[in-house]
Amino acid sequence: MEDLGLRALTVVSAVAAHRSFRAAARELDMSPSSVSHLIANLEKRLGIRLLTRNTRSVSLTEAGEAFLARVRPALAEITEAIEGVHELRDRPAGLIRLNASTWGADRLLPIIAGFMADYPDVRIDLVTEGRLIDIIAEGFDAGLRLGTIAPQDMIALPLGIEEALVVVGAPAYLNARGVPQTPGDLLPHECIRARLPSGTIMAWEFGKGSRVPEVDVAGRLILGTTDLAAKAAATGLGLAYVERREAEPYLADGRLVQVLVDWTPPFEGEALYYPRQRHPSAAFRAFIDYVKAWKAARQAAASREMKPGQLPSLVAD
Known part of the structure; x- marks a missing residue:
């Protein structure tokens, strides 16, 4: 030819x-x-x-x-x-494909809502799963995972939201079994464990200064999600290790009490990551710019609300 x-x-x-x-x-x-x-x-x-x-x-x-x-x-x-x-x-138009964990998708959804309101010609396909995938091979424009596990060869854009995992138990359970003072005290307790989407059991990790222990806790109950673990703990079935926002409603009304507070400091939250591209689409450029502007606005609001001498906190509500 x-x-x-x-x-x-x-x-x-x-x-x-x-x-x-x-x-x-x-x-x-x-x-x-x-x-x-x-x-x-x-x-x-x-x-x-x-x-x-x-x-x-x-x-x-x-x-x-x-x-x-x-x-x-x-x-x-x-x-x-x-x-x-x-x-x-x-012109920002067309499809943007994003891959995130369930937690990450929950964080990303308010950002997506604002972005789509500003860019009506852009469509978003947000896929949630637990495993860390090759976003290029799977046809995604970007992924969202904890900043500590985002691929190092990608451009990372932290959302600027610190996360916190907490250990919680019902008051009646703690009165009967005692309040743990250190991670080692968890060993005799009934600990409600959660299975991650990858199939592995979620580890209970702690940190205090230079000490970063990981405790192999025991318990008779394993659940598929951490939000179920929070509910189970509220019924008195044992201690649960969950994201703070999942426990917040129960902490607010007294059905759960947080323990080991000094051992569960906040940590870096999710980061949006994506490959270096010479010619990204206008839609994807607009999305990245929107995320950056959202992050800057959130940080500015946090700085305005803090007390004199207080460092800004970006722990999510």
């Missing part, structure tokens, strides 16, 4: 439409000699004359008429496709 070149086909179509080399050259911002040279090369490669030339005009040969009858519709479709790509490049 001959590679005739889009430029040459566009030139011969313009010359045929204007019946003039000079007029076609003006339309295409080329010199008449360049137009003539391209057409001569095209005719040579095809082995047939497409245009009849004389001193006053240019006309199509029979072969040229038949050739352009097939070529012109294809050129129109190609031109339309190119213009469509340029529009996507310059």
